[in-house]
Amino acid sequence: MRVTAALAQGDLSQRIEGEYPGIFGETQRGVNTTVETLRETVDEIRAVVEAAAQGRFEQRLQTQGKQGVFLQIAQGLNQLSGLVSAGLEDVARVLQAMAERDLTQRITTEHGGVFGRLRDDTHATLEATRExxxxxxxxxxxxxxxxxxxxxxxxxxxxxxxxxxxxxxxxxxxxxxxxxxxxxxxxxxxxxxxxxxxxxxxxxxxxxxxxxxxxxxxxxxxxxxxxxxxxxxxxxxxxxxxxxxxxxxxxxxxxxxxxxxxxxxxxxxxxxxxxxxxxxxxxxxxxxxxxxxxxxxxxxxxxxxxxxxxxxxxxxxxxxxxxxxxxxxxxxxxxxxxxxxxxxxxxxxxxxxxxxxxxxxxxxxxxxxxxxxxxxxxxQFRLGNAQPVLTAPPRAPRLGVL
CATH class of the missing domain: 1.10.287.950 (Methyl-accepting chemotaxis protein)
Structure with a gap:
């Protein structure tokens, strides 16, 4: 009861101590294994969240050795990190191109939700800037x-x-x-x-x-x-x-x-x-x-x-x-x-x-x-125009002093 109460409060440091025979021993080992698996999963999630908070979305949860809901959580978080990373990398790539005066880059990956709106807004910004x-x-x-x-x-x-x-x-x-x-x-x-x-x-x-x-x-x-x-x-x-x-x-x-x-x-x-x-x-x-x-x-x-x-x-x-x-x-x-x-x-x-x-x-x-x-x-800007850029007329001769 102590371990389950601590688990209910988010405390994963508690374990069932002692040796128990029979079904109680199996229950002890099952609870302790579950708590340890939860702790490892939470630690991995915490590491991924901290890395994401620092702008690093390349870190992933380990899926090897996980099964059931833990595998689903790991795969779901990894997919979420991948989607966020891909969306941000697309935006970063386009912004980097804009910084290099290249207005021809576009986000080709289909995104939904806020990343879809971000893609559309980025394209609108690029088009407005290009025009x-x-x-x-x-x-x-x-x-x-x-x-x-x-x-x-x-x-x-x-x-x-x-x-x-x-x-x-x-x-x-x-x-x-x-x-x-x-x-x-x-x-x-x-x-x-x-x-x-x-x-x-x-x-x-x-x-x-x-x-x-x-x-x-x-x-x-x-x-x-x-x-x-x-x-x-x-x-x-x-x-x-x-x-x-x-x-x-x-x-x-x-x-x-x-x-x-x-x-x-x-x-x-x-x-x-x-x-x-x-x-x-x-x-x-x-x-x-x-x-x-x-x-x-x-x-x-x-x-x-x-x-x-x-x-x-x-x-x-x-x-x-x-x-x-x-x-x-x-x-x-x-x-x-x-x-x-x-x-x-x-x-x-x-x-x-x-x-x-x-x-x-x-x-x-x-x-x-x-x-x-x-x-x-x-x-210096690359606009991707179909027509060639107009050539400026030659400079007029310098006017002499009267």
Whole structure:
């Protein structure tokens, strides 16, 4: 009773002591053998459980020498350990392959229960990881290609920006030269305007002098006409004096000796009258010639006055045109200076754009390099794709510094 009570409480250390004859002896040996077999079996089970608790599932119960329920327990525990070990080894094998970036491994053994769910979950994890890595690989190739295109585009943009900066610099230099030329032209136009205004004033003064000359020539012509009239009077007086002297000579001849002295005087008076008449005719001829010349001179002076009026009008027009040229030149000078300032601003903006392009090119190159590194990392995974892995495009040439 003591041994069976201890056995009921899980104590396998108790034995039936002493020697008993007959059936009691057989019972003693049977109980002690059963307790010993239970103890050995429990010790083996404890060793297997402790090994399993440490993650070692290769330990098994001995089946040799066991029979009945003990054999069934040993075989059942061994089968359980084998199933657990096989399931965990399959999972470990797949996880080891995943650690080595091999996503093609699968659990081919059929498992039930929790190991079946573990197999299904492992396969789902593998498939999700494979799809994720495949998408990452495709995205990496797309990023790599886009980064390469961006690098090529930045290289072309950098070259164009550099050419544009050079063109703007040359244009700015030419605009500076043009600005100087236009400024000089404006100064010359203002100087010409001043000279034109002076010439216009001088022409107006000349026109006034010509008009005065025309008036004076008219007065001279009027005076010459009056002198001609006076000369005609003198000629008439000389004619009358000549007639009177002739009459006096006739009367003196009639008087005889008494009229000789009077005849001499009459002859002298007649001679003076004739000389006066001759002088008057000569003066009349000269005055007529002078009047004719004065008339021609007056016509010339009038023509000169008309020409001078035209000159004055032309000078006024020229002065107005020069003034307009000076005004337009001033406006053009301001416009050219504004264009020069705008070109300077464009040149500064172009330089900033060149710096931004260089930074963008460096960023694109860094992106391309990182995409290549990511592609290298992703390329280490074995996905088991039916299609070959896409090949990354060649790297773009390095962008030079502007």
């Amino acid at each position: 994720m890595v495949q998408r990452i690989e495709e995205s990496t190739l797309s990023i790599h290609a886009a980064a390469r295109e961006l690098s090529v585009g930045n290289l072309d943009l950098s070259r164009r920006t550099e050419q544009q900066a050079g063109s703007l610099e040359q244009t700015a230099a030419r605009m500076d030269e043009l600005n100087g030329t236009v400024r000089q032209t404006a100064d010359n136009a203002r100087h010409c305007q001043t000279l034109s205004q002076g010439a216009n004033a001088a022409a107006q003064r000349c026109g006034e002098l010509v008009r005065r000359t025309v008036a004076t020539m008219g007065e001279i012509q009027s005076g010459s006409s009056r002198i001609a009239d006076i000369t005609e009077v003198i000629d008439s007086i000389a004619f009358q004096t000549n007639i009177l002297a002739l009459n006096a000579a006739v009367e003196a001849a009639r008087a005889g000796e008494q009229g000789k002295g009077f005849a001499v005087v009459a002859a002298e008076v007649r001679a003076l009258a004739q000389r006066s008449a001759t002088a008057a005719r000569e003066i009349k001829t000269l005055i007529a010639e002078s009047v004719e010349r004065i008339g021609g001179g007056e016509q010339l002076v009038q023509q000169a006055g008309a020409a001078m009026d035209e000159v004055v009008t032309s000078f006024q027009r020229v002065s107005g045109l020069v003034g307009e040229i000076a005004q337009v030149s001033g406006t053009q000078n301001a416009d050219v200076e504004e264009v020069a300032r705008a070109l300077a601003g464009l040149d500064a903006i172009t330089q900033q754009n060149a710096a931004l392009v260089e930074q963008s090119a460096a960023a694109a190159e860094s992106l391309e390099q990182q995409a290549g590194e990511l592609e290298t990392v992703v390329g």
